Amino acid sequence: MPSLILAIILAAVYALLRRRDPRMLRNGLVLVAACWFAIVGIVELLAARLPGFEWGVLGVIALTPLAVMVLGGFLVANGVAMLRNEGKSLGNLLSLVAGVAIFALPVMAVLLVLTLKPIAIGLAALLFFLSSYFGVVFVVFLAYAIVYARMKPQTNPDAVVVLGSQIINGSVPPLLRSRLDKALEVYRCASPAPLIIPTGGQGPNESRPEGEAMAEYLISAGAGEADVLAESKAENTAQNLLFAAKLASSHGRSGPLMVVTNNYHVLRAALLSRKLGIDAEVIGSPTALYFLPSAFLREFVAIINEHRVLHALMCLPFVGLTAVLTLTVMSAPL
Known part of the structure; x- marks a missing residue:
């Protein structure tokens, strides 16, 4: 029972921290701790009521090295x-x-x-x-x-920022296209239509800035040309966020931003947006499993x-x- 009580307390703390700001890694620490104590508590209850249950638990623990291999x-x-x-x-x-x-x-x-x-x-x-x-x-x-x-986004964004990644032969590859398609999904569902800011400069192995290639794809896929504003100077994620936020503000879009990236990159982008003081939610697009x-x-x-x-x-x-x-x-x- 003490483990379950601690799990409930930690779950309540997690809910409070997440509501205050979900863009904090310590939320994950509290969540994992709550899950751990919940598992321990459930195992303790079952072991007290089911004869031999603890042997099954020991068997699972004994298989841990095999799972690691x-x-x-x-x-x-x-x-x-x-x-x-x-x-x-x-x-x-x-x-x-x-x-x-x-x-x-x-x-x-x-x-x-x-x-x-x-x-x-x-x-x-x-x-x-x-x-x-x-x-x-x-x-x-x-x-x-x-x-x-x-997490489901809560805001109706003033602007949708699409973080850039490497383009190939001047065109957007599947990884980046996934982000752009997700941004288009948000754009089509929002009312009024948000500004879409594809952001990314020109890397050493790229024939043109990522932002320009991304903007071209968005417009060809149905976004209004007036609703797309390319940022083509950023060299990293921090600059993606900062330069896009400045562009949005300079065009009268000072409300919350929706940042789109691939699902594996969502948490780090969210942590960085909080560190930079940018009011933003980050959502992810699908990525190939391998x-x-x-x-x-x-x-x-x-x-x-x-x-x-x-x-x-x-x-x-x-x-x-x-x-x-x-x-x-x-x-x-x-």
Whole structure:
């Protein structure tokens, strides 16, 4: 019962935080904690009422290493598919690297422990602590990214901002076309018609600015030419949001914005819009399933990098604990 009571309290806190501002990653932390304590509470109730139930739970826990190995195999296979379909790049290698790491890290930790050297054992412990920490952070990120992407937008936007991505041979590829089609869906359903702002500058491997190619697609797909205003200078997501917000305001659209991107990118775009002080909701368009694992990993790495000081501070206790364990082992009598 204490676990269920705590789950209910955390669920209420989550509802309050989400209502105040859904664009906060701490909402995901509270949500995951609420779900965890709810599961623990339900297991406790069933174990108290169903004889032998706890053995079933232990059996499920015993299968966890197998599930982790299956996950590693899936990520390796996905990484190979990404390289085959999307080409070689650091971003496309992420799922392959993550899959290999799932297999390699436990082996590395065991080999370190088998050396029986205190420093090596300490490194194995630190490896375990850091892997556990970033594993939990990733679960929080992924869970809330999925939840946020499924939230129904509440606003009737003054402007719809479409975040850019790479164009190919001057035209919009399927990934970007998905965003534009989603923006057109919002545009056709809104009344009065919002301004559509496709945003994106010209990258080194692009023949023209992304915003221009996107605007051309929108108009050819039925958007009114007067309702489309291209932004063609932005070089990253932050500039996409800032430049589009300024354009909207300069054209008398000072109300809330609707930002459209792909579903895997929704949470980071939302967090960034809040950080920049932009009144916006972010919605996602569909993405090819094989693309999602690497895409979510890329977003996770980007969020970790944006909050690297915070995560470094969060990891300091693990470093301290590892140092204490290492010193304890070194001082223990043989």
